[in-house]
Amino acid sequence: MSLVANWSYPTAIKFGAGRIRELPDACAAAGISRPLLVTDKGLAALPITQSTLDIMEAAGLGRAMFAQVDPNPNEQNLAAGVAAYNAGGHDGVIAFGGGSGLDLGKMVAFMAGQTRPLWDFEDIGDWWTRADAEAIAPIVAVPTTAGTGSEVGRASVITDSVTHVKKIIFHPKVLPSVVICDPELTQGMPRFITAGTGLDAFAHCVEAYSSPHYHPMSQGIALEGMRLVKEYLPRAYADGTDLEARGHMMSAAAMGATGFQKGLGAIHALSHPIGAVYGTHHGTTNAVCMPAVLAFNAPAIAERFDLVAAYLGISGGFHGFCDFVQGFNDSFDIPHKLSEMGVGTDRLDELTAMALNDPSCGGNPITLTTENTRQLFVDII
Numbered sequence: 001m002s003l004v005a006n007w008s009y010p011t012a013i014k015f016g017a018g019r020i021r022e023l024p025d026a027c028a029a030a031g032i033s034r035p036l037l038v039t040d041k042g043l044a045a046l047p048i049t050q051s052t053l054d055i056m057e058a059a060g061l062g063r064a065m066f067a068q069v070d071p072n073p074n075e076q077n078l079a080a081g082v083a084a085y086n087a088g089g090h091d092g093v094i095a096f097g098g099g100s101g102l103d104l105g106k107m108v109a110f111m112a113g114q115t116r117p118l119w120d121f122e123d124i125g126d127w128w129t130r131a132d133a134e135a136i137a138p139i140v141a142v143p144t145t146a147g148t149g150s151e152v153g154r155a156s157v158i159t160d161s162v163t164h165v166k167k168i169i170f171h172p173k174v175l176p177s178v179v180i181c182d183p184e185l186t187q188g189m190p191r192f193i194t195a196g197t198g199l200d201a202f203a204h205c206v207e208a209y210s211s212p213h214y215h216p217m218s219q220g221i222a223l224e225g226m227r228l229v230k231e232y233l234p235r236a237y238a239d240g241t242d243l244e245a246r247g248h249m250m251s252a253a254a255m256g257a258t259g260f261q262k263g264l265g266a267i268h269a270l271s272h273p274i275g276a277v278y279g280t281h282h283g284t285t286n287a288v289c290m291p292a293v294l295a296f297n298a299p300a301i302a303e304r305f306d307l308v309a310a311y312l313g314i315s316g317g318f319h320g321f322c323d324f325v326q327g328f329n330d331s332f333d334i335p336h337k338l339s340e341m342g343v344g345t346d347r348l349d350e351l352t353a354m355a356l357n358d359p360s361c362g363g364n365p366i367t368l369t370t371e372n373t374r375q376l377f378v379d380i381i
């Protein structure tokens with residue numbers, strides 16, 4: 001089976017090895033002639049980024065890049081990116097990278113023409129309607145990790161550098177117009193990032209599947225997403241050049257983010273404050289949280305996960321699935337506790353309050369309270 005396809009769901013996706021060469025066509029389709037490529041500091045000097053700039057330049061699109069983007073990007077990165085965008089007279093953004101580069105690039109396109117401050121557009125109620133939709137610049141997204149699925153998402157996660165809170169900024173027009181999913185771009189990911197990002201995709205599928213909301217389309221996508229991660233993350237981790245495994249992981253990432261339109265849950269509600277306060281890697285943090293959250297949610301999800309276990313070929317139903325998750329984490333050297341990643345127990349009350357304020361809470365099948373959330377933190381730190 002050839003892993004090359006053009007999809008139009010949930011947006012236009014050009015999927016296949018080597019398809020980064022179609023970036024000029026993607027820009028033309030999105031109506032961009034003077035793009036600003038936005039990526040993070042780590043990617044700026046890598047050959048995949050330089051050769052992408054070469055492709056842009058050869059097509060007469062210039063080679064403008066903004067790369068002052070931190071992991072867990074914040075509003076200061078965004079202000080600098082918007083300034084670079086406006087100073088350069090750009091007419092669209094190529095959001096290039098893992099979740100950090102993608103999220104920040106999407107926000108540069110969103111904020112370049114707005115007059116209200118960023119936090120006015122947090123994903124609360126209908127705050128997104130405050131934005132001037134006509135002023136949002138077109139976005140072409142190019143993922144270089146396989147995890148967040150931000151390339152097919154209508155939101156970005158931006159850390160408030162003052163309060164250390166991760167906030168979700170949502171607008172339907174933040175969904176990139178064209179996505180290039182080229183698994184060759186992910187071949188050089190370090191193993192730690194391969195594992196962490198792949199387990200983020202897994203967490204998106206698990207949480208979407210666990211959420212009590214009615215969304216059968218997402219339910220089906222989340223189920224197949226879990227299967228792809230189970231089959232192909234071990235191969236991508238063992239051999240980063242395994243293009244078939246990298247390709248299926250790239251699909252699983254897009255499926256996780258499509259699936260979580262149904263909701264996220266306690267894994268993300270716990271992991272967002274940890275990432276914002278301690279700067280830990282998002283997907284790795286999720287992976288550490290997952291076993292405790294599955295046990296916590298057991299009364300609400302056990303029956304539903306019997307089906308997952310059967311589909312994934314895991315014996316023992318829900319409990320078999322939980323054993324599988326712990327063994328899966330162990331096979332990628334994921335720590336058992338957050339304390340191994342530098343997280344302390346001195347800020348439990350603060351972390352608990354932040355978790356309860358996180359929008360992901362709403363999708364957890366068991367209601368989170370101060371008591372049970374604090375206990376979850378105690379269990380995982």
Ligand SMILES: NC(=O)c1ccc[n+]([C@@H]2O[C@H](COP(=O)([O-])OP(=O)(O)OC[C@H]3O[C@@H](n4cnc5c(N)ncnc54)[C@H](O)[C@@H]3O)[C@@H](O)[C@H]2O)c1
Pocket residue numbers: 040041042043046048070071072073097098099100101103144145147148149150153155156157185186187188189190193196197200257282283
């Ligand atoms: N928008 C969403 O829906 C959504 C969903 C989940 C997570 N997120 C956010 O995404 C961010 C995490 O994204 P991530 O896990 O992809 O990590 P990342 O973007 O922070 O990248 C991690 C590291 O890997 C490097 N890297 C990326 N691609 C590489 C490649 N191909 N080769 C070599 N190195 C490479 C980067 O330079 C960086 O140092 C967090 O801020 C998280 O909150 C967003």
Ligand SMILES: [Fe+2]
Pocket residue numbers: 148200203204268282286
């Ligand atoms: Fe995530």
